[in-house]
Amino acid sequence: MSKTRLTARPEIELSAAKMQRTKRLTKRERKDQSPGPKGQQQAHIHCIACGRHLDPQEFTANPPTAKQLICEHQSRFPACVDCDLLARQLIAEHDRTGKPVQQASAWH
Ligand SMILES: [Zn+2]
Numbered sequence: 095m096s097k098t099r100l101t102a103r104p105e106i107e108l109s110a111a112k113m114q115r116t117k118r119l120t121k122r123e124r125k126d127q128s129p130g131p132k133g134q135q136q137a138h139i140h141c142i143a144c145g146r147h148l149d150p151q152e153f154t155a156n157p158p159t160a161k162q163l164i165c166e167h168q169s170r171f172p173a174c175v176d177c178d179l180l181a182r183q184l185i186a187e188h189d190r191t192g193k194p195v196q197q198a199s200a201w202h
């Protein structure tokens with residue numbers, strides 16, 4: 095009788111230890127992983143007139159809250175819809191002087 099009890103015990107202990115180990119690993123690995131490799135990082139888009147951060151979805155929303163303005167050299171400049179007038183002035187200035195667009199400093 096005592097012999098059967100002895101063989102049953104180690105099995106239980108083993109499976110319990112196994113479970114603890116897998117639990118610990120998944121919890122840690124998820125948190126520590128930093129987002130994506132270099133190539134996956136997308137450049138931030140900011141309004142050239144006010145510097146506000148623009149999400150890519152803002153250009154495709156209905157109605158859109160951001161738009162791409164194109165200068166005479168076919169360069170694209172992102173801007174809020176609300177900043178349209180100011181952004182156009184900046185681009186016009188750039189096209190007139192040939193200098194880079196004087197973008198507002200980016201903020202979040
Ligand atoms: Zn803006």
Ligand SMILES: [Zn+2]
Pocket residue numbers: 138139140147148200201202
């Ligand atoms: Zn940003």
Ligand SMILES: [Zn+2]
Pocket residue numbers: 165166167168169188189
């Ligand atoms: Zn231009």
